[in-house]
Amino acid sequence: MSNKKRNTNSVGLSDVGIDEVRKALAEKGWTQQAWADHSCTSVSTVKRFLKGSKLYPSCFYSLMKKLDLEVEDGYIRHKTNTDTSPSILSTKDTSYHQVPGVLMTGKFTENKLPRIERTLKHLRILLIDSEITLNNEKGMITVHGEFPEENKELIEETIDHLEKLLESSHVTW
Known part of the structure; x- marks a missing residue:
């Protein structure tokens, strides 16, 4: 289970x-x-x-x-x-609570793939019910997931590290 x-x-x-x-x-x-x-x-x-x-x-x-x-x-x-x-959903619906989340897309080169994979493995642990896509053919990654507020600093550090490994990236919090 x-x-x-x-x-x-x-x-x-x-x-x-x-x-x-x-x-x-x-x-x-x-x-x-x-x-x-x-x-x-x-x-x-x-x-x-x-x-x-x-x-x-x-x-x-x-x-x-x-x-x-x-x-x-x-x-x-x-x-x-x-x-x-x-x-x-309506504007009167009070049952919706914003949960911190991140969406990241980026392009990578083959030579950095092992380091990127290690970083993504760590990120998978920190995010709740995440979806991480690594497309080797296109050299692209997509990461999205939500996280508890107490993990925010660790996630920001991990995303910063990942951004340094990528040729280009876009992050939305």
């Missing part, structure tokens, strides 16, 4: 949100693969997103931002640890 903490603040698209995202995707002329590439995430994450599956808030908002969409009340479903069924 795993003692891994589960993310209780995951969010997903509502049916209205799925329609709006599909329209925005078509307007940009992007395939799911192109959107995944622009977002430095996997096609499987994009497919889950388009089905309304729950994602980390950092990943959810990043995907929306790439399509130049802002989150509105009717677009997202939210799960809390007291309610396992999806509900529509």
Whole structure:
């Protein structure tokens, strides 16, 4: 049995949100693969997103931002640890609590891969229910996850170290 903490603040698209995202995707002329590439995430994450599956808030908002969409009340479903069924978020919803999180994308060179892998292994331990993607063919990484406030300093140090190993990177807190 795993003692891994589960993310209780995951969010997903509502049916209205799925329609709006599909329209925005078509307007940009992007395939799911192109959107995944622009977002430095996997096609499987994009497919889950388009089905309304729950994602980390950092990943959810990043995907929306790439399509130049802002989150509105009717677009997202939210799960809390007291309610396992999806509900529509509104500005009056007080059950949503912001959890610190990080989203990082970057490009790397083959010669730094062993050091990057060691750093990612350490980061995996610090983040709660993280998703870390390492694409050797494209030389790209994506890291996103949430963390308890008490790990923030360690995570910032680890992300700083990782940024120094990468050719280019973008971090969103």
